[in-house]
Amino acid sequence: MDERVREHAEVLVDWSARVAAGDDVVVSVAEDAHDLAVAVAAALGERGANVTTLYDSEEVSRAYLKGSESRDGDFESDPAVDLAVFEAADVYLRLGGGRNTTATADVPAPVRQAYATARQGVREARMGTDWVSTVHPTRSLAQQAGMAYEEYQEFAYDAILRDWETLAEEMAEMKRILDAGNEVRLVTERDDAPDTDISMSIAGRTAVNSAASVAYDSHNLPSGEVFTAPYDTEGEAFFDVPMTIEATRVRNVRLVFENGEVVDFAAETGEDALASVLDTDPGARRLGELGIGMNRGIDRFTDSILFDEKMGDTVHMAVGRAYDACLPQGATGNDSAVHVDLITDVSRNSRLEVDGEVVQRDGRFRWEDGFA
Template sequence: MMPQTEYLDKYARLLVNYCVSLQPGERLFVNSTTLAEPLIDALYRETLKAGGNLEVSLTTRGQAAAMREYGSPEQFAYLPTLQKRAMDEFEAYIYVSAPFDLREPDPSPELKAARREAFKPMHDTYFARTADRRLKRSMCIYPTPALAEEAGMSEKEYTAFVFNACKLNEADPKAAWLGVRDRQQRVVDHLNSCTSFRYLNDRSDIHFTTNGRTWINSDGQTNMPSGEVYTSPEEDSVNGHIYFDYPAIRNGVEVKGVSLEVKDGEIQSWRAESGQEVLDETFAIDGTRRFGEAAIGTNYDIDRFSKQILFDEKIGGTVHMAVGQSYAQAGGRNSSSVHWDMIANMRAGGRVFADGEIIYENGRFVDRLWK
């Protein structure tokens, strides 16, 4: 295994030169915590080499606790000046998830609502500008003790897991991701020739249509790691029921065994084996009772559940659907402050149908699509 500094240099080169393809004179905004300082330093060096300019916002360990204790609704609704300007004007954005603690208590519902309402215009701008890549963005993870503990791994094991999923063990990670792009493009081309889809396994049978929608090849340029193909289904076309085997995590809370019943695009009923109150609270938010995404994970290097959706939604052999916000680049029209992915296992007899034909079985695309 290479020294971690060498991995971080490869990580930064991949993020700057492939994920956001930074060009001379472009501005890159990086948002993270002080735990990610080693990666931020590497990103700064790569930004300079690319001829760009980097600005950064780093959260310290005590900020969240201070806001919970002392923050007023007006302070929770305050929009950070640099972040707002970056979402409005900058050419590139990298969010590096590097949490101190995944078990901090939530602010009160009133404070969360104040922040959600205030941040919605910036949220909408972000989705609009990332849809046409006026804002090139990437989301990634810097391994921290909290993430390792959450995943049930040692720090060393978790770091190796993250780097392997991002293909940093490859001599040329960018070339490896270009290979992913080529393979997934064959799948996407076929999916975009079809309009009717069905996810079927022993606990789910859900179908939707994609007239006027586009399947997207997620090849590592907007998330790192990636490895999925996704679309936004026609909002009123989703019908059936689906069970999500993997825990759905929202605001640090695990919601296990989620079952949804859907009619004409609207989620009619929902239940969870644990965490029902989180579902109830979420489905009271505007736009959350329709689906913003349907997707298929293709990253077989992600071989275990880590409780981090950036990785878990890409697990090879799974499908996922997200309630809430659609992707404009896929043609989606649902609007919400929430985009919550939920994952179903397809490795034990699961099938995906496209225009009535089996294209995916037991966790893999058929050979003619996946070679």
């Protein structure tokens, strides 16, 4: 086994999930994540955790959803077995890495929406654990990223096997600024793309220093972003980083917000998939997240949100559900069955302001060399 796989497993179990002896751990294993699952199981066994494994296949999911079309997407709400699994778990580890990144492309949007809505309680129970999502580098992901397999492995491990403590210290400065702020404004002005000029309130919110560990309220490996839960969004934003949404390639998205809600939208490609997301429920037309990418180990776009949203020189916004970690105790943020991220490149002709003060210009933060 590649030694990097074992290192990945150790970072996941120790730094990210902070697994302790006696923890009940559910491990969801994608079709081609077998090697990582073996390494994770070994690490969990050494630490005295209890392990339950689940098989996570997009092709199996497609078969089930396609088979449900004849029932018009009439799904049982929050099946008791699924609820019981996650309500009993201390830790949930999702090991991504399937055979086909677009396996569910032909599942009708209404069926997707019905399934997501019916399982919202299961999703909440899963997110109530110390959960972490990661990915094993596979040939399908390499193909999606436009890389040779070995090249993609190097890329993935550069992003995953970081000095997370040092990066956490750097990101703490961005968290401090957001925690003290009231309003964020993002402006981009380019000749080759529509402008962005969007403002949102962050008063009373708590930013998350997403340093790839549940100790930081961070649940992705790799990570490397600072995010918060905005509201009262106004203005227009253009997202120029292509991505796959509902197994459909979506490119060059434009959203217009009034009174916190999307009132107009467009996409150069994949507009129907975008519309499907926005029509899921009322909360899907409001922002649930503003995130600032700070992982400079991620140096290119790969059409994988797990990596792309963490890339330095990017800002992302998610329509849909807000994360509780960003909200005051007992407060309710934006609620939705979806959480879909959209990314914009801020490496040129851009500025990010907090309360009128520029904290990032053309991708460089004010504490970095090269900030003008």
